[in-house]
Amino acid sequence: MSVRDWRYCGKCHVMFYDGNPEKGACPTGGGHEAVGYMFVLPNDVPGTPTAQTDWRRCGRCAVMFYDGYPAKGVCPGGGGHVASGKHYVPPHDVAGTPTAQSDWRYCGNCQAMFYDGYAEKGACPAGGGHSAIGYNFVLPHLADPRAPVRID
Template sequence: MPNELFRRHFLKAGVGFIGAAAGKVLFTDFSTVVLAQSTRQLEWRYCRKCQALFYDGYGKKGRCPTGNGHVAQGLNFFLAYDTPETPTAQAAWRFCNKCYMMFYDGYPNKGVCPVGGGHVAQGYNFVLSHDIPASGLEQNAWRFCNKCHAMFYDGYENKGTCSAGGGHVAAGYNFVLRFKGNLEDDVQLVPCSPPSCY
């Protein structure tokens, strides 16, 4: 029940460190944010082989540019979909049903899929935050690769393995992705601020 977890987290946060300082106005604002934020999908992960973002919620792990399936490591991202695009949140990010990577579907050219040809979109239309400060439950340095069109993590010296050859090459926005923390216990973490929560 992700929505219920969100609600409890925000209510606890509101009581814990907003309520004491500012009372009900901010508390009410947080509640509004929670209600508006009803569509997110969990199980988006970093692949430690290619450094791209892929969907790990199926038994099969797609196709990694390094060969075989992707291998998840680290944070479990919790991504918004089917919500309006804003100046700091870009739509048209899609799941590729061939390689399972997250790719940008806003161009006529669909990039380079490790399975062959371009990526093929399926399912939700993800709307991803960019160029905002990362809160305690968000990670930045996620970028669009202008060679394969996948989302990859650009925070390391090594740029992973691109389906188009060599490493990924970052272009455009600096994406800030929300991950699932320990929502019940880590109330000291700063929750996302409204621009990043939509």
């Protein structure tokens, strides 16, 4: 069982839930802006040595954040993140595939899931760019039928 509509925000580089008309709160201003793959993230399954529990959607800013600590990070909507909806169990430290993207990391400053594959680290609501700590998450996504054909 899984849920679609998780997307990468091209403005602040986090994973956010794009399935609602409201696009949350982006630290760069306005709502988050979906770019690239449509992710399909495992939820409500047991954790394993290579899949971490306690990832939730923030009901205020719409990002995916780690809810396993007493502190709830920094929410661009104000205060800490507020857990809402399903319990996600993202895979980590496994091989990437054509339909699973590696280099997704936990930000030690705001506690959001962000994409660390670019030199530029996005916009962290705690200030500066996001700061990667811990596991290397490998997130499943649909093969994008709209992706342009690459001609090498």
